[in-house]
Amino acid sequence: MNARERYGIPNDAVITIAGTVGVGKSTMTQKLAEHLQFRTSFEKVEANPYLDKFYKDFEKWSFHLQVYFLAERFKEQKRMFEYGGGFIQDRSIYEDTGIFAKMHYEKGTMSPVDYETYTSLFEAMVMTPYFPHPSLLVYLEGSLDDIVTRIQARGRPMEQETPLAYWEEMHQRYENWIDSFNACPVLRLNINDYDLVKNPDSIDPILEKIGSFIQQTSLLKK
Numbered sequence: 001m002n003a004r005e006r007y008g009i010p011n012d013a014v015i016t017i018a019g020t021v022g023v024g025k026s027t028m029t030q031k032l033a034e035h036l037q038f039r040t041s042f043e044k045v046e047a048n049p050y051l052d053k054f055y056k057d058f059e060k061w062s063f064h065l066q067v068y069f070l071a072e073r074f075k076e077q078k079r080m081f082e083y084g085g086g087f088i089q090d091r092s093i094y095e096d097t098g099i100f101a102k103m104h105y106e107k108g109t110m111s112p113v114d115y116e117t118y119t120s121l122f123e124a125m126v127m128t129p130y131f132p133h134p135s136l137l138v139y140l141e142g143s144l145d146d147i148v149t150r151i152q153a154r155g156r157p158m159e160q161e162t163p164l165a166y167w168e169e170m171h172q173r174y175e176n177w178i179d180s181f182n183a184c185p186v187l188r189l190n191i192n193d194y195d196l197v198k199n200p201d202s203i204d205p206i207l208e209k210i211g212s213f214i215q216q217t218s219l220l221k222k
């Protein structure tokens with residue numbers, strides 16, 4: 001019996017992993033996909049033509065970067081749909097607007113007109129009955145200190161050079177955002193409750209939780 005059968009996870013599930021920068025989404029995406037033999041959809045950080053410039057000058061590049069991310073995630077959404085699901089996705093499309101674009105607009109590093117253009121594009125593309133929402137959003141949470149330690153250890157210079165206040169603001173926004181998120185079912189995991197790096201077996205209880213959560217939410221839909 002494979003892991004999908006063992007934990008009752010449907011072959012066409014799309015599980016998206018959400019959480020602030022550095023919390024462990026990519027690591028979780030990789031491990032879940034390996035165990036479930038699902039395809040992955042990763043953010044391609046190195047190939048992003050705006051990210052480095054954005055960290056150097058938020059005001060100048062915020063809009064370009066958001067449009068780029070939206071296009072990339074939408075293409076990925078299409079790819080997942082064309083395969084008929086069976087994916088683990090590293091970061092949801094909802095975080096782009098609910099966290100990043102909103103934060104830059106409210107902090108004054110994205111102009112009102114750019115924000116309005118971006119939001120109307122996002123709504124036209126995503127907030128429609130034709131857009132398939134994920135089966136489940138797994139939300140990773142942890143303390144700001146632990147997350148900043150991971151960002152520093154990972155060592156992307158653009159992130160290491162970014163002031164702590166940026167990560168603090170984002171951390172707070174994520175907590176507020178997830179409390180009111182309702183586009184799909186949410187399973188919250190605290191990063192202190194597992195360690196996929198030192199203890200690979202800590203994935204088993206997570207798979208079990210995902211399976212029973214998906215089953216419960218699909219029963220509720222019936």
Ligand SMILES: Nc1ncnc2c1ncn2[C@@H]1O[C@H](COP(=O)(O)OP(=O)(O)O)[C@@H](O)[C@H]1O
Pocket residue numbers: 019020021022023024025026027028150151153154194195196197198
């Ligand atoms: N459970 C864990 N314990 C310790 N370090 C971890 C764990 N999961 C991820 N990391 C490390 O934290 C850093 C950020 O993880 P990553 O998966 O890239 O986060 P994200 O995709 O959310 O930005 C990486 O250096 C990764 O190796």
Ligand SMILES: Nc1ncnc2c1ncn2[C@H]1C[C@H](O)[C@@H](COP(=O)(O)O)O1
Pocket residue numbers: 019020021022025026043045051065066069091095096097100101159
């Ligand atoms: N929508 C976004 N706006 C600004 N920056 C973003 C957005 N989505 C991702 N990012 C940044 C944050 C990190 O520096 C990299 C990769 O994210 P990670 O959480 O490490 O996977 O892209």
